[in-house]
Amino acid sequence: MLTNYDVITGEKFQSLADISISKAEHTDFEFKHSNWIDVDNFDFEDFNNPKLIYINSSLINKSKPKLVESKILEKLSKFKNNFLSYCIILIKILNLLI
Numbered sequence: 001m002l003t004n005y006d007v008i009t010g011e012k013f014q015s016l017a018d019i020s021i022s023k024a025e026h027t028d029f030e031f032k033h034s035n036w037i038d039v040d041n042f043d044f045e046d047f048n049n050p051k052l053i054y055i056n057s058s059l060i061n062k063s064k065p066k067l068v069e070s071k072i073l074e075k076l077s078k079f080k081n082n083f084l085s086y087c088i089i090l091i092k093i094l095n096l097l098i
Contacts, residue, residue, distance in 0.1 A: 018050030022059070023070065044075040053085045 014020050020036040039059060058064060059072040076085075 014054045017052045017054035020054040020056075021072070022056035039070045039072055039075065044078045047079050049079040049081050049083055051081070051083055053083050055085050 018035065021039050022036060023040060024038045039056075055072060055076075059070055060068070062068060
């Protein structure tokens with residue numbers, strides 16, 4: 001029997017974030033966020049970023065070298081403000097469960 005639970009999905013995390021960071025070619029498969037940034041074409045230098053950020057988790061998947069070439073972690077270090085990333089929080093939770 002199904003009950004009225006609010007299932008937490010990647011789309012839910014994206015909708016709650018102030019911005020979404022991904023690759024342009026992935027947007028067809030993702031939640032259509034009104035404020036999304038293409039990781040490969042955005043100038044992250046001294047970016048005045050918001051507090052809540054969604055990062056496509058495949059951008060930090062070491063088993064997919066083509067995606068890692070986007071150097072998301074290096075780019076995040078250029079942000080002006082502290083932030084919370086749903087992707088990084090979710091990965092930390094999953095690491096605790098494994």
